[in-house]
Structure formats: structure tokens, C-alpha cells
Amino acid sequence: MTTGFVPSSESAMVRGLQLQLGLRILLAAFIAATLLWQPPDNHLWLHWGVALTYAVVVAAWAVWGLRSARRSPAEPARSVALFMLGADLTVVAVLSVEAGISSPQAWTSDVLQYGLFLIPLIAAAQLDPVISAIVAVPAIVTFFAINCVNRSVNDDEPWGSIVVTTGVLSGLAAGSVALSWIQQSNTRTIAGLAQERAGLLEEVIGLEKRERQSLSERLHDGALQYVLAAKREMEEVREGSTDGMDRVELALGESSRLLRDVVRELHPEVLARSGLKAALTSLADGIAARTALDVSVDAGSWPDDLRTEADHLLYGAAREFSTNVIKHAKADSLRFTLCRADGRALLRIADDGVGIPPDRLAMAVENGHIGFASVRAKVLAAGGDFEVTGAPGTTISIALPVPGTD
CATH class of the missing domain: 1.10.287 (Helix Hairpins)
Structure with a gap:
């Protein structure tokens, strides 16, 4: 069910491209504003030519990138990202150095060089720490070189100022690398959770289909x-x-x-009438009456009249696993523990039998015995926790969220 994740992946990519486009438009506007209000004394036509060429390249990239993202959720090639970042870096470096050399008395180069502070931000929007790291070094070196050129021409800026501003840019670049790594990690985590959720839903649907088939066979054959x-x-x-x-x-x-x-399995009357605690007690009494098991229920902290959305799932789990204990565990005792804590319902089913092999769940599904896998899939799909421990015996622990019960 990976198709369920494609729209969100595509949307995230489009938003990333839109952020990059916005920052590049900001960079182009910064360059244009500098050329209007602090024009160089010489070669103004060359500066406008470089700026307009950059604007055309950004526009072409924007059209290509947004169309590609909507056609396919695949990530754009790293080479394209590096080419565009190289173009960002080159346009600022060329204009700053040329203005510093040809027009040393103008403030054009001194202003344009601060456009390099936008480069790490554009790189961070790629959500690729490798790209951010690759771009960070030339951006810092270029900024320091431009300051050195301007200082050699003007001989008026102290080295301390150059070192401090270069250090600020270095910190920004390092932050962009860290931000890219964090965002990439978060994106992968979210993608993994979405895929896991889709897999659980698919598994639940398949298991419910097989349960309906099993119910149909029981009615037909019985x-x-x-x-x-x-x-x-x-x-x-x-x-x-x-x-x-x-x-x-x-x-x-x-x-x-x-x-x-x-009918009792589909909707146990005692569960609907008296609640989960009474239903578990009734289940335990029934098991004790027809087997030699020593069965006990510890649900003292569970209110008699409490009703939760988890009741049916917890009762179904207790019934399923107690049936397994009776048939396969060769146990002498069976214990149910029911409690609640921190907005979660906790059910533990423990026996002193032979235990469950580690591959028991997988083998159960392959052999058509879907009870274990069905309960586990439903618990995980409901946002709960499912744990099986053993040696000796078997303990099955289930925790389900039940908001508003504390």
C-alpha cells in the first residue's frame, strides 16, 4: 500500500522546491536592489546581464522542478541541485569580485557579498546534508576571498571584522548541514511510520477477510x-x-x-451488559469449569462500570490466547491481569506452560491459524503495544490507549 504515501511524499517535495524558489527569488531581488541603489561605477551592463541570466536560469529550473515533482515522487537528481547551488554561488561571487575590482570606490561589492548568507539556507532546503556540506565550504571560502579582494583594494576594513563575519557565515553553514540532517532523518522516520501503518492496515484487512471466511465456514459446516x-x-x-x-x-x-x-464470540453479552472486568471474570470461570487449569483474574484497580473503546479488542485477545493455552500450552495455571495507567489499558495473560517458539507467529499465519497475528495486527493498528515473552511459560502483554479514563 505504498500508493497511500505517494501524495504526502510529492507534497513535501513540492514544498521543498517552493522554499528553494522563494529563497532564490529573494536572492535575485537582493541583487537587483543592490544594482539599483548601489550601482557599480563601471560595467553596469555586465552586472545586469549576469543578474538577468541568473533569473532566466532560476525560472527554467522552477518550471522543470515543479513539473517533475508532480509527475513523479522520486527525488530530483543531486547533480541538478548542485548545479543550481553552483549557479547561486557563482552569480554572487562574480558580481562581487568584478564590482570590487572595477569599482573599488562603490559599495556594490560590499553589499553583494552578503548574498552568500542565503546560499546555506537554499542548500538546507534540499534536505540533503551531503549537498549542504559540499556547498558550505566554497560559500565560506568565496566570502572570505571577496572580503580579501575588497580589503586589498580599499584597505579600510580590519581583519577582525572579516574573521568575525566569516565565522558567522561558517556557523550558518554548519547549522544548515545539521538542519538538513535532522529534517532528512525526520522525513525518513515519518515515511517509515506511514509505510508501517499502511502495512498494518493492509494486514488487518487481510486478516479480517480470513476471519469472515472462517466464520462462514463454521456456520456452513456447523x-x-x-x-x-x-x-x-x-x-x-x-x-x-x-x-x-x-x-x-x-x-x-x-x-x-x-x-x-x-454470537457470543462476535458480541459477548456479558461484555456489553457488565463491562470488561465482568467479562474477563466470566471467561475465567468458564475456563476453570471445563478444564483442569487454575485460573485467576487480577483486575482490582479496574472500575466495574468502566467502558472503553478497547474493551472488545482486549476481551477478544484474552479469549484467543486462553484458547491457545488450553489447546497447546500444557499449562497448569492461567492468570489474567487487567489494569490502567497513564491513559492506557493494560492486559497481561500469563501461563506456566511449554512456551511459544520465537517463530510461532509467522508459522501460525503460514499454517492458516490467524488468531495470534490477527490480534497483534489489530493492537498495533490501534496504536497499542504487543509483546510476547516466555521461558518458562508464556506472557502476552497488550497496552492500548484509552484517553479520558484516568
Whole structure:
């Protein structure tokens, strides 16, 4: 279900390109404003030519980049990003150095050099720490070189000022590298969580489909067969056969019992009427009555009248795992623990049986036994935690968020 993540990935890329475009427009506007209000004494036409060429390159890149992002969520080539950052750096460096040499008495070069402070910000918008690091060094070197050229021509700026401003740019560049790394890490984490969520939802849908199929097979092979058998016996009943009536009564009785079992699993009456605590106690009493297990329930801190959205999932988990204990664990005791803390419902099912092998969940799904995997997928999809520990015995711990219960 990766298609569910494409729109958000594409949107993030478009926003990144829009941020870069905005910063480049700001850089172009800064250059134009400098040439208007602090024009060089010589070669003004050359400066405007370089500035207009840069504007055309930015416009062409913007059209290409935004169209590419909307057509495909793939990240643009690193070579294109480096080319554009090289163009950003080159236009400021060329204009600053040329103005400093040809027009030393004008303030053009002294103002233009501060456009280099925008370069690390543009690089940071790439969300690529490698690109930010590659661009940081030439930006710092270029800024220091321009200051050295202007100082050699004007001989009026102290070295301390040059070192301090270069240090500020270095700090900005280092910050852009760190910001790129942090944002890239966050983006990957979000992407991983989105893919995991999509996978869990897909798994839940598949498991629910198989559960419905299993329910259909139980109804068809169980209650329906008894109903059909009763229907076949009705002919003898019409003829006054006492044995036929007995068989019909038996078939209908078994059909009723099987249907009640199915209905109880789908929506246990005690859970709806009395809540999770009572339902767990009833489940434990039923297990103790029909098995030799020593069953106990520890739910003293759970209010009798509490109802939460997690009740059905927790009860289903308790029923599923207790059934597994009865069938496979070879245990002597079974213990249910139910409590709540920090807005979460906590259920622990523990036995002293043979334990569960590490690959038990995967094997269960492959062999068609979907109970474990189904509960786990539903718990994770609901934002909860699912943990299985053993040796000796098995302990299954489930935590589900239940806001507003504390």
C-alpha cells in the first residue's frame, strides 16, 4: 500500500522546491536592489546581464522542478541541485569580485557579498546534508576571498571584522548541514511510520477477510448442517415418526448451541451488559469449569462500570490466547491481569506452560491459524503495544490507549 504515501511524499517535495524558489527569488531581488541603489561605477551592463541570466536560469529550473515533482515522487537528481547551488554561488561571487575590482570606490561589492548568507539556507532546503556540506565550504571560502579582494583594494576594513563575519557565515553553514540532517532523518522516520501503518492496515484487512471466511465456514459446516438434517427429518415427522421428532429436536438443539457460540464470540453479552472486568471474570470461570487449569483474574484497580473503546479488542485477545493455552500450552495455571495507567489499558495473560517458539507467529499465519497475528495486527493498528515473552511459560502483554479514563 505504498500508493497511500505517494501524495504526502510529492507534497513535501513540492514544498521543498517552493522554499528553494522563494529563497532564490529573494536572492535575485537582493541583487537587483543592490544594482539599483548601489550601482557599480563601471560595467553596469555586465552586472545586469549576469543578474538577468541568473533569473532566466532560476525560472527554467522552477518550471522543470515543479513539473517533475508532480509527475513523479522520486527525488530530483543531486547533480541538478548542485548545479543550481553552483549557479547561486557563482552569480554572487562574480558580481562581487568584478564590482570590487572595477569599482573599488562603490559599495556594490560590499553589499553583494552578503548574498552568500542565503546560499546555506537554499542548500538546507534540499534536505540533503551531503549537498549542504559540499556547498558550505566554497560559500565560506568565496566570502572570505571577496572580503580579501575588497580589503586589498580599499584597505579600510580590519581583519577582525572579516574573521568575525566569516565565522558567522561558517556557523550558518554548519547549522544548515545539521538542519538538513535532522529534517532528512525526520522525513525518513515519518515515511517509515506511514509505510508501517499502511502495512498494518493492509494486514488487518487481510486478516479480517480470513476471519469472515472462517466464520462462514463454521456456520456452513456447523449450524447449517444441523438445520439441513432437521429439514430432511421433517418428512418422517409428518408421518408421525417419534424417532424423527427426536432427531429434529436434537439437530435444532445443536444448531442453537452452535449459533449461540458464534454470537457470543462476535458480541459477548456479558461484555456489553457488565463491562470488561465482568467479562474477563466470566471467561475465567468458564475456563476453570471445563478444564483442569487454575485460573485467576487480577483486575482490582479496574472500575466495574468502566467502558472503553478497547474493551472488545482486549476481551477478544484474552479469549484467543486462553484458547491457545488450553489447546497447546500444557499449562497448569492461567492468570489474567487487567489494569490502567497513564491513559492506557493494560492486559497481561500469563501461563506456566511449554512456551511459544520465537517463530510461532509467522508459522501460525503460514499454517492458516490467524488468531495470534490477527490480534497483534489489530493492537498495533490501534496504536497499542504487543509483546510476547516466555521461558518458562508464556506472557502476552497488550497496552492500548484509552484517553479520558484516568
